[in-house]
Amino acid sequence: MIPVLLILVPLISGLVTLFLRxxxxxxxxxxxxxxxxxxxAIFGAASANTSGNLLAFDASWVPTLGARFTFGLDGMxxxxxxxxxxxxxxxxxxxxxxxxxxxxxxxxxxxxxxxGLMGVFLAMDLLLFYFFWELALIPVYFLCSRWGGERRIAVxxxxxxxxxxxxxxxxxxxxxxxxxxxxxxxxxxxxxxxxLTQRGELFVFWTLFIAFAIKMPVFPxxxxxxxxxxxxxxxxxxxxxxxxxxxxxxxVLRWLIPIVPNAAVRMSDVVIIFSIIGMLYASLIAIRQxxxxxxxxxxxxxHIGLMSAAMFADEGVxxxxxxxxxxSHGINVIGLWIVADLIEQxxxxxxxSELGGLAQKAPTLxxxxxxxxxxxxxxxxxxxxxxxxxxxxxxxxxxxxxxxIAGISIILVAVYTLWxxxxxxxxxxxxxxxxxxxxxxxxxxxxxxxxxxxxxxxVYPQPLINLTNDATKILAQLK
Amino acid sequence: xxxxxxxxxxxAALKNIAIAGLLVLLGLNVGENYGFAxxxxxxxxxxxxxxxxxxxxxxxxxxxxxxxxLSGKDVEKVGNYTAEYxxxxxxxxxxxxxxxxxxxxxxxxxxxxxxxIPSYILTGSDKKNLKxxxxxxxxxxxxxxxxxxxxxxxxxxxxxxxxxxxxxAAAQTPSIxxxxxxxxxxxxxxxxxxxxxxxxxxxxxxxxDGAPTVFTSFxxxxxxxxxxxxxxxxxxxxxxxxxxxxxxxxxxxxxLTLAFGNLTAVFQQxxxxxxxxxxxxQAGFMLxxxxxxxxxxxxxxILYAAAYCLATIGIFAVLVKMEDGTFEGFNGFGKSQPLLAxxxxxxLLSLAGIPLTAGFFAKYYMLASVVKTGNNLGxxxxxxxxxxxxxxxxxxxIQAMFFKDGDVSFPAVTxxxxxxxxxxxAVIVILGIFPNLLLQFxxx
Numbered sequence: 032m033i034p035v036l037l038i039l040v041p042l043i044s045g046l047v048t049l050f051l052r053x054x055x056x057x058x059x060x061x062x063x064x065x066x067x068x069x070x071x072a073i074f075g076a077a078s079a080n081t082s083g084n085l086l087a088f089d090a091s092w093v094p095t096l097g098a099r100f101t102f103g104l105d106g107m108x109x110x111x112x113x114x115x116x117x118x119x120x121x122x123x124x125x126x127x128x129x130x131x132x133x134x135x136x137x138x139x140x141x142x143x144x145x146x147g148l149m150g151v152f153l154a155m156d157l158l159l160f161y162f163f164w165e166l167a168l169i170p171v172y173f174l175c176s177r178w179g180g181e182r183r184i185a186v187x188x189x190x191x192x193x194x195x196x197x198x199x200x201x202x203x204x205x206x207x208x209x210x211x212x213x214x215x216x217x218x219x220x221x222x223x224x225x226x227l228t229q230r231g232e233l234f235v236f237w238t239l240f241i242a243f244a245i246k247m248p249v250f251p252x253x254x255x256x257x258x259x260x261x262x263x264x265x266x267x268x269x270x271x272x273x274x275x276x277x278x279x280x281x282x283v284l285r286w287l288i289p290i291v292p293n294a295a296v297r298m299s300d301v302v303i304i305f306s307i308i309g310m311l312y313a314s315l316i317a318i319r320q321x322x323x324x325x326x327x328x329x330x331x332x333x334h335i336g337l338m339s340a341a342m343f344a345d346e347g348v349x350x351x352x353x354x355x356x357x358x359s360h361g362i363n364v365i366g367l368w369i370v371a372d373l374i375e376q377x378x379x380x381x382x383x384s385e386l387g388g389l390a391q392k393a394p395t396l397x398x399x400x401x402x403x404x405x406x407x408x409x410x411x412x413x414x415x416x417x418x419x420x421x422x423x424x425x426x427x428x429x430x431x432x433x434x435x436i437a438g439i440s441i442i443l444v445a446v447y448t449l450w451x452x453x454x455x456x457x458x459x460x461x462x463x464x465x466x467x468x469x470x471x472x473x474x475x476x477x478x479x480x481x482x483x484x485x486x487x488x489x490v491y492p493q494p495l496i497n498l499t500n501d502a503t504k505i506l507a508q509l510k
Numbered sequence: 511x512x513x514x515x516x517x518x519x520x521x522a523a524l525k526n527i528a529i530a531g532l533l534v535l536l537g538l539n540v541g542e543n544y545g546f547a548x549x550x551x552x553x554x555x556x557x558x559x560x561x562x563x564x565x566x567x568x569x570x571x572x573x574x575x576x577x578x579x580l581s582g583k584d585v586e587k588v589g590n591y592t593a594e595y596x597x598x599x600x601x602x603x604x605x606x607x608x609x610x611x612x613x614x615x616x617x618x619x620x621x622x623x624x625x626x627i628p629s630y631i632l633t634g635s636d637k638k639n640l641k642x643x644x645x646x647x648x649x650x651x652x653x654x655x656x657x658x659x660x661x662x663x664x665x666x667x668x669x670x671x672x673x674x675x676x677x678x679a680a681a682q683t684p685s686i687x688x689x690x691x692x693x694x695x696x697x698x699x700x701x702x703x704x705x706x707x708x709x710x711x712x713x714x715x716x717x718x719d720g721a722p723t724v725f726t727s728f729x730x731x732x733x734x735x736x737x738x739x740x741x742x743x744x745x746x747x748x749x750x751x752x753x754x755x756x757x758x759x760x761x762x763x764x765x766l767t768l769a770f771g772n773l774t775a776v777f778q779q780x781x782x783x784x785x786x787x788x789x790x791x792q793a794g795f796m797l798x799x800x801x802x803x804x805x806x807x808x809x810x811x812i813l814y815a816a817a818y819c820l821a822t823i824g825i826f827a828v829l830v831k832m833e834d835g836t837f838e839g840f841n842g843f844g845k846s847q848p849l850l851a852x853x854x855x856x857x858l859l860s861l862a863g864i865p866l867t868a869g870f871f872a873k874y875y876m877l878a879s880v881v882k883t884g885n886n887l888g889x890x891x892x893x894x895x896x897x898x899x900x901x902x903x904x905x906x907x908i909q910a911m912f913f914k915d916g917d918v919s920f921p922a923v924t925x926x927x928x929x930x931x932x933x934x935x936a937v938i939v940i941l942g943i944f945p946n947l948l949l950q951f952x953x954x
Contacts, residue, residue: 165866184913199895200894203877203891206881209878
């Protein structure tokens with residue numbers, strides 16, 4: 032029951048939002064519905080895995096194809112639906128002051144994308160998964176192109192065509208898989224038990240992996256990402272980097288590795304090397320950025336690179352680390368975006384060269400931002416440390432050298448993140464920055480909430496680890 | 511059988527009579543599908559009505575109905591011979607009824623001609639427009655030529671088997687002779703011409719662009735999918751004996767068609783021309799049905815026909831009313847007509863094959879049919895890449911409508927028109943979630 036609610040609540044309230052013409056009303060309604068979704072998600076995450084219909088749903092869809100409406104909420108699903116459910120109210124509340132022309136459409140589309148994301152994380156049927164995968168993309172396309180920066184149209188177009196091409200490749204892979212299942216179905220169970228020839232496995236691996244890699248994005252498929260993050264309205268960027276890129280990582284863990292484990296092992300070297308190149312490359316570029324948004328975008332690529340390397344390290348701990356890190360990174364990056372958005376809204380610039388000394392005028396903001404930045408560096412006692420430690424642990428067991436080279440990025444992350452803090456908040460105050468007011472209450476409480484999440488899960492990560500145990504168990508069973 | 515119903519309405523002078531006639535036809539056709547026939551005619555082995563053909567007829571009649579309801583007013587604006595235009599449309603429907611159900615090659619020929627000749631006339635119906643005249647003449651000359659090729663093909667087939675019957679000819683000759691192969695090849699070429707597959711597509715952009723936009727809408731959709739029905743019926747019976755040679759031939763044609771249609775559509779400035787080229791690309795996708803020839807292919811063709819017709823007719827219904835048919839002409843359309851722009855978006859998404867629209871399942875079935883045949887994954891990859899290219903130009907329209915500012919000169923439309931458009935969009939979305947609602951008619 033819960034999975035259906037998680038999808039239907041945002042979907043229906045999104046439809047309702049389209050008809051709420053008044054700006055204030057549509058905003059409040061969107062916030063309200065996302066809080067309800069959050070409550071449902073928390074309830075779902077807290078309920079134990081019992082048999083029965085609480086956490087699962089199954090209904091006929093296209094009988095002649097063998098496709099079914101099958102949803103389920105397992106450990107990994109719980110973590111990610113929770114992330115999605117937390118992200119949206121935080122985004123709505125922290126950007127509550129921002130004004131959008133045609134706000135009913137804006138909030139309606141935001142809620143649609145939430146429904147799509149939930150569907151991706153809950154679908155237990157591959158065709159259904161594909162459906163939601165695309166559905167999450169379409170609203171974001173409209174959001175970015177309509178409300179983004181001045182280069183928005185060209186940038187989002189590139190983003191869309193890129194991901195759409197990836198999705199279609201995935202469709203080819205899905206079709207191939209479909210005809211290989213003995214009972215002609217898309218159900219996860221029958222796909223997990225599939226036996227493929229070596230060539231077949233490789234075909235499926237590459238068609239699916241390219242689609243997921245574009246979404247994550249992994250080097251060399253990352254070129255759409257910095258532009259899109261920069262040009263999108265910040266609320267949408269938060270959705271994109273906080274939640275949506277996790278779709279790719281999640282899909283690899285849920286579908287790719289379990290279905291074609293042999294190909295995944297065979298190709299792991301290639302994927303890991305590309306991921307590590309991406310990490311270092313993105314970190315180096317991040318150091319040279321003069322724009323907060325672009326810096327965070329490149330930092331995101333570096334983090335995702337580590338996740339994708341760790342996934343293919345074929346170690347239980349690393350996988351668990353990835354799932355935990357998906358959650359932590361989502362929280363942290365949204366925190367960073369909130370600050371970036373506050374600065375941009377108030378001062379009208381995102382350039383480091385025009386900022387500096389903000390801490391004098393906005394001390395609270397500075398403190399909160401520093402905590403977020405430290406979490407981005409994955410300092411111990413922040414939530415990101417747990418995941419990162421597990422991932423490096425797994426990577427180290429896989430190959431010492433690769434782990435060593437990947438480790439360079441830890442230093443680079445510290446370099447650019449601290450640099451950013453320094454240039455924006457400390458140093459001499461530039462002209463123009465005096466206008467900054469300290470944080471507005473809405474954004475303040477949201478940032479404090481995020482900081483609390485960062486610290487609580489940093490000190491006591493056990494709940495997350497418990498939740499993610501079964502994700503790794505499934506992978507272990509397959510061997 | 512249900513046939514004579516088609517000819518009766520030929521004096522229809524008004525849109526409403528046409529609508530009434532179409533409704534009656536549709537009712538009869540659906541009834542026939544459920545085994546309820548008004549009267550029985552012995553067609554003496556000329557025609558054979560079965561599920562596939564009847565369902566196809568239903569789709570064509572239904573699309574025509576929509577076409578008349580949405581664009582009937584614009585048909586009246588073309589010239590002074592409204593009654594004749596409608597009559598010609600009914601003739602074409604009659605031809606479609608024949609080509610979806612023929613078992614005799616002579617009937618195929620007659621059906622194709624009944625479709626073609628009214629099409630030539632409709633293309634040239636805007637008599638004072640030089641482009642329309644040119645298009646008509648071009649279409650006629652090329653069409654006549656391809657008809658000649660078709661006759662030659664039929665003659666060769668007759669020469670080898672001594673019969674015009676499709677089924678019997680196939681049964682008699684287990685292995686195929688050169689003469690027969692040649693005949694089939696010629697038939698293939700002439701039908702390719704009719705449905706505008708590369709490299710026999712050159713007439714298409716000029717004709718679609720030159721013809722009055724309302725009739726372009728009709729020809730690019732209903733007439734075209736009917737051609738595919740003819741294709742399927744022909745090759746279904748003969749294909750088994752042809753082997754991998756035809757498969758390779760069709761694969762080449764598919765790739766050429768997709769490449770040409772998609773790549774040229776990208777560079778068009780006018781939406782009408784873009785749709786003309788994209789209709790070539792869509793034809794390439796429909797040809798997959800012929801390539802794989804299995805159940806999935808037939809289901810896919812049905813779905814494709816429905817999805818493609820509905821979406822394209824819808825887009826044209828708006829395009830006809832536009833004064834400026836370029837991409838810029840759509841700038842700001844989302845602001846001035848939010849509802850219609852939203853509906854158009856659904857049509858375009860469907861043509862691009864985005865999930866939740868009928869177009870997705872149409873493409874899905876087509877690709878599935880190819881994967882089912884086994885070893886043609888390369889072709890599938892090429893097809894999906896071109897599908898991504900097609901998203902490029904369909905989204906150009908969406909971009910213009912929503913993200914660019916501009917003044918659109920768009921005449922006021924009745925609310926009936928709007929409701930109808932919304933209804934069509936709803937059908938597309940519903941088929942996009944539950945394709946079985948349509949496909950069940952093939953089995954039940």
